Amino acid sequence: MTNAPTPTAKLIGFGAPAEYGAHVFKVQIPPGRSGLVVLSEEFGLRAGVDGTPERIVRAQLDRSLWTPLADISRRDFNARLRATKSSPGTWKPQENVLDRMLGKELAILMWAAEPASSKELNTICEKWSALRPEERWWLYAMTSAEAGGVGDRNRGWRKALFYALSDGEGISTTAVKMPETETLERLSLFL
Structure with a gap:
């Protein structure tokens, strides 16, 4: 996690800074097996600066589609949090707070899953987990x-995410990962 707070800083949820006014993402999970899981970006103290809103709802996903996404994202995020000696997070049926970079990654996963069937969800989760954080960002x-708004379903890049991550049943996603140095070299070509 680039730009992650130092392990000495107080963190809550999935690596989110606990200080007042931090820029974070929040996931509202309803209790039970129905309802909508809502992902929002909260701008904190940046709200109002140069027209920045206080909050943008990024995605809404039916609770029935959330379970596989919750599992794969929790494992991925917690492995990276442990690597920085930060406490792991858990998804609870309430408001959950995430580091802003992890929130961006979760948005990609949720956007791809919006129109998915249960069969396509497994492929989406596998292909999302094969992406490096920089690729997700x-x-x-x-x-x-x-x-990027909740009402932008089935448009442009949002629609493309579904097709890119849901296509390819049976494709081994382990072959997709490149060594870190090679990825960084390729990324530097675009900077």
């Missing part, structure tokens, strides 16, 4: 610029 930047 880039996808978030591209998607949120054009179709």
Whole structure:
């Protein structure tokens, strides 16, 4: 996690800074097996600066589609939090707080899963987990610029995420990962 708070800083949820006014993502999970799971970006003290809103609802997902996403994202995020000696997080039926970079990654996963069937969810989760964090951040930047609101379903990059991550049943996603140095070299070509 680039730009993650130091392990000495007080963190809550999935690596979110506990201080007042932090820029974080929040996931509202309803109790039970029905309802909508809502992902929102909360801008904290940045709200109002240069027209920045206080909050943007990024995604809503039916609770029935959430379970596989919750499992794969929890494992991925917690492995990275442990690597920085931060406490792991858990998804609870309430408001859950995430570091803003992890929130961007979760948005990619939720956007891809919006129109998915249960069969496609497994492929989406596998292909999302094969992406490096930097790739997820880039996808978030591209998607949120054009179709990042809750009402932007089935538009542009948002629609493309579903097709890119749901296609390819039976494809081994372990072959997709590149060594870190090679990825960084390729990314530097675009900077």
